[in-house]
Amino acid sequence: MFGEEYPNCNIKCARFLAEVMEKEGADTIAAFIAEPELGVGGMIAPPPEYWPIVREICIKYDVLLIADEVMTGFGRTGKMFAMEHWGVKPDIMTIAKGITSAYVPFGVVAFNDEIWETLKGRNFVSYTYGGHPVCAAAAVKAMEIYIRDKVVENAAKVGKYALERLRRDFEPLPCVGGVDGLGLMLGIEVVADKATKRPFDPKLNVMQRLQDEALEKGLFLRMADIRGTPSDRIVFAPPLVITTQEVDKALDILYPIVADLKPS
Structure with a gap:
């Protein structure tokens, strides 16, 4: 898209996000969501500066940062969660697959404290299979094994x-x-x-x-x-x-x- 390669690109792929927010108006953008490492596109890791820059842009424009850790989470990239590689804390994180080692389908949405305090106590429509005890048990046991067996x-x-x-x-x-x-x-x-x-x-x-x-x-x-x-x-x-x-x-x-x- 930008016709340049790292490290001579000035990380335009990340800085472009600020240009979009300026052009569209940050108040029209609810969140920025992406995989920490591109999975379906062929296992492509971003330059080390990419996510810290994106994190700062999202903070500056008051836009939520959502990390899709469905594929990258639970050890796949050599960290429990891929965002740890860059010391970046997203506002919201989606996780699945590895959370049960794929033995049963199970997905989780994790929030930071600020979002949780906003949502806590409010009434939401529940899901038929939400909090399924068998899936939850599989997740707990999988995490025990991840830790126990390193x-x-x-x-x-x-x-x-x-x-x-x-x-x-x-x-x-x-x-x-x-x-x-x-x-x-x-x-x-x-x-x-x-x-x-x-x-x-x-x-x-x-x-x-x-x-x-x-x-x-x-x-x-x-x-x-x-x-x-x-x-x-x-x-x-x-x-x-x-x-x-x-x-x-x-x-x-x-x-x-x-x-x-x-x-x-």
Whole structure:
């Protein structure tokens, strides 16, 4: 959108938010909501300055900051919640999935004290399955296990190992545009031209061929999906209890497949 790359971009992607608020009028904007790390788009982590800048803009214009931690929460990025990476506290946080380790569907909306005090005591329409005891019990037990077995710490340690190996072995390949992500929420960009990061022609079906070949060799790959269309990013988001040995096994399968790609 801005035609520039980090770190020479002055974080325009974040500062643009202030321009929008000035143009539209902050009093017409209730909140800014986003994932701390872009998940569905291919595991893309923002520059380290991004969220602190956004937080300051939201405070300046009195706009609520909502962090969608449904995918990033509960250890996926190597922190219990991804916003911890930047020391940013959102006003509202949405969480699900990992809260029960996906054993049962369960979602939570968390507020800061100021919002809670505003809402407390007011009458709201309830939900039929709100506060479901079985789901709540699963959430409590999952959190106990996260803490007891140091699951989040493992995601941080193994994620660091995986990212280092991806950057060392995969990033130099002619058809890899870059490697990105935090913890065990990593993405590999596949490109036809490394210099321009031009993607392959969709008619070549490169990503599907990659996926099929990996599966034949015992590795199930997920590609990022944008508006129902597979993108040019390989998603690496294994279970949080994965070991470095298992990471090596997966990447040993994937490496020659990606290395065989030829620029076009």
